[in-house]
Amino acid sequence: MTRQHFAKYQRDELIFAEGSEGDEFFIVVTGRVGLSKSVDGRQELVHQVGPGELFGEIAVISSTPRSASACALEPDTSVIAVDKGRFLYLISQHPGFAVLVMETVSRWLRKKVDDPKITSSTAQLNDRMQRTPACTVVPLEDRVWQLRTKSRSCNSYLFRGRRKTILVDAGLNAGFDALKGCLNSIEVSPDAIDTIILTHEHFDHIGAVPRFTGCRVVAAHRLTAHKIASGDDYAILRGSFGEVAADFGIEMILDEGAVIDSGDHRLRVFHTPGHTSGSISLLEERRGLLITGDLVLAGGHLGGVFGSGNISDTIYSLDTLGALRARLHLPGHGPLSTEPARDIERALVTCRQLLSDTRTIFETLSGQEGINKIILSLRDINR
Incomplete structure (x- = not known):
């Protein structure tokens, strides 16, 4: 067989x-x-x-x-x-x-x-989303908005400058119509988007990219770009959202320290692995706006550690962001926060406690048999 x-x-x-x-x-x-x-x-x-x-x-x-x-x-x-x-x-x-x-x-x-x-977790999540508006536009600063839909899509952030109109994260295809309604309400057509920046590769952040049919450039970290180019649905979590594959490519690679300038906003890129290996955060330098993707949410809640991510990388990334002295925290899901330093410190406490707790669990249970099974299984995979 x-x-x-x-x-x-x-x-x-x-x-x-x-x-x-x-x-x-x-x-x-x-x-x-x-x-x-x-x-x-x-x-x-x-x-x-x-x-x-x-x-x-x-x-x-x-x-x-x-x-x-x-x-x-x-x-x-x-x-x-x-x-x-x-x-x-x-x-x-x-x-x-x-x-x-x-x-x-x-x-x-x-x-x-x-x-x-x-009751299935999917039914519970759908019921919770039905209680919120289809789309909410939250003005942040001059020509900067948070766009929130009630689907399982992520938050999107719009920066409308003199030279470029930048969207951070596109959300799910299922959430595109609601997102389009948000954009239209502030008199921005989806075709007017010049640059789409992806904080990472998960499908709730990238699924709607092909729906933006104007002359846009899609930008992401090289590890995120490689997963998308490889069609790695396993890392992208496409099956978790029940949508067809998103057919697009990454035209711009974002490395540590890169700056995307709209003419009125300067978004500096920080490679912040932990949620995934290719996760990035963005700091709008003039206004102190910090976009963290799913690394950390408002209140210091972790967005989860998935696939290529790990908790020690999360700690490294949180330490990096804690040194930036941001003014507003703009997460990938949920409300924004006016206390980014507090959020980051709370997340660090959680991460360090999680490391300690899991160390105790593995010492008590002895993970030797489990890891040995995985090591032995590599022989079957490589046959």
């Missing part, structure tokens, strides 16, 4: 049998799969999975025989089979996948897959 492949099964066709050895898990593409156990000599259906759901992961995690049989419940049921090496790679690199596996195992053990009392 290959390391990753598609397979199609007809109704009642066996995918694997209870008690068999298993070194791969499966993702349902179309149709449904039933998981059953042998009870008093007959097969009892205990669980069903559909498109986008996974099964067979327990045998991969525990290196034990299959705890149930799996068979197709519908004609032309198709699945992706993924070997153990790639399973462990996904676990080690992608927090969303790790959470999905934990939820799957938990629901299997509790047998509450269809529990009506369990």
Whole structure:
């Protein structure tokens, strides 16, 4: 069997049998799969999975025989089979996948897959967004605005200067119409945008870029640019937002110390890894406006550490930003803050506490077995 492949099964066709050895898990593409156990000599259906759901992961995690049989419940049921090496790679690199596996195992053990009392996090987030206006324009300084939509898009920031009109972060394609409404309300056409600066590569910041069809230049850090050029949907988190791929390229590479000048605003670039490896922050030098992307939000809340990011890089970046003496903190999500120094210091306290806490956890649990599994899996990936 290959390391990753598609397979199609007809109704009642066996995918694997209870008690068999298993070194791969499966993702349902179309149709449904039933998981059953042998009870008093007959097969009892205990669980069903559909498109986008996974099964067979327990045998991969525990290196034990299959705890149930799996068979197709519908004609032309198709699945992706993924070997153990790639399973462990996904676990080690992608927090969303790790959470999905934990939820799957938990629901299997509790047998509450269809529990009506369990509300999905997506439904909770959508409900929260419905309570806010479609788009809010927050004037910041002369010809500078924060643009906030109620979709899962990020905040965007507009700098309208004599020579250039600059937009920082474009948001999701799903949020473009609301963003366009914000721009129109301040008499700026999307086609008038000269430069789009991306603070990092996550899809809620880049998805709408192709919708800006004027003569615009898209700028980002070289690591962000490389992920976008490579079509690395894994790092970009495109699947997490349910949108099609954004087809565009980065025309301008932003290195540490670069300055983008609108004629009235000077945006200096700082490479601030932590949320991702290619994250940048921007300081508008004349007014002390600090755009931090998702590195740190108002109140000192962390925007998360994803994929290529890590907590020690976050501390390094926060130390860098703390020395800038900014006046206003403009984050990638949520409200702005008038106390950037306080936000940064609070985030640093959280980061240092997180390092201490996780060190204690790993010393107590001993992460040796886990990391050794990942190291061994590299042999499978490199075969």
